[in-house]
Amino acid sequence: MTIIIRCYRVHMSLKYAVLAALLEGEASGYELSKVFDVSLANFWPATPQQLYRELERLARDGLIEARVVQQERRPNKRMFTLTEAGREDLGSFAVTPPRRPTAVRDELLVKIQAMDAGGPEAARALIEERMTWSRGKLDRYERLRDRLLDGRSEDEYLAVADRIGPYLTLMGGIAFEESVLGWCERALALLRRRAAVG
Numbered sequence: 001m002t003i004i005i006r007c008y009r010v011h012m013s014l015k016y017a018v019l020a021a022l023l024e025g026e027a028s029g030y031e032l033s034k035v036f037d038v039s040l041a042n043f044w045p046a047t048p049q050q051l052y053r054e055l056e057r058l059a060r061d062g063l064i065e066a067r068v069v070q071q072e073r074r075p076n077k078r079m080f081t082l083t084e085a086g087r088e089d090l091g092s093f094a095v096t097p098p099r100r101p102t103a104v105r106d107e108l109l110v111k112i113q114a115m116d117a118g119g120p121e122a123a124r125a126l127i128e129e130r131m132t133w134s135r136g137k138l139d140r141y142e143r144l145r146d147r148l149l150d151g152r153s154e155d156e157y158l159a160v161a162d163r164i165g166p167y168l169t170l171m172g173g174i175a176f177e178e179s180v181l182g183w184c185e186r187a188l189a190l191l192r193r194r195a196a197v198g
Helices: 001-022 027-037 050-060 084-095 107-113 119-151 155-158 165-197
Strands: 064-069 077-082
Touching: 001 027, 001 050, 001 064, 001 084, 001 107, 001 165, 027 050, 027 077, 050 064, 050 077, 077 084, 107 119, 107 155, 119 165
Parallel strands: none
Antiparallel strands: 064 077
16 A cells, blocks of 8 residues: 555656646657756656656646657657646646645665664765765756856846746755765764774
C-alpha cells in the first residue's frame, strides 16, 4: 500500500513539473528533457523515459496537445503545448498548499550515520565526493542564472521578466547546494578535529 501511494505522489509531481515546463511554450519531448536536465533538475529530476511516459499520459488526459512536425532526413517530431484544461489544472495545483513539507531522504546521510562500522576514511571520501557533485551542480546553476539575467542585475530582471517562477526555483536549487556544501565542510572539519585528538 505504501509503495502505491508513493508512486502516485511521484507521478503527480512529475505531471505538474511537465505542465509548468510547458508554460514556456511549445516544446518537443527532447527539448523538455533538456529543460528537465538543466532547469528543473534543481527541484525535480526526471529521466527521459519517465518524461515521455508522462507526456503520453497528459495527452491522453487532454491536458496537453501534440502535433507532428514533418522533418526531412530526420524522424518526425511531436511538439507539445498546454491545453486550456492543462492550464486550469496547473493553476489549481499552484494555489493548493503542499500536503506536507519535503523530507530529506539521502543515502549519504545513512552511510554517515553508520560510519562507525565503516571507518572515518570512507566517510571522508564520501563527503568529498558529494562536495564535488554539489560544486558541479552549483556551476551549472550559476551558468543558467547568468543566461536568465543576460547581463541585467537581479532587480532589473525581476522588474521586466514575464515569469519569475523559474528564477525563484533556481535560487532554491542554489541555496540547497550551498547548504549541502556548508554541511560537507563542517563535517570534514569535525572529522579532522576528531582524528587530531586521537
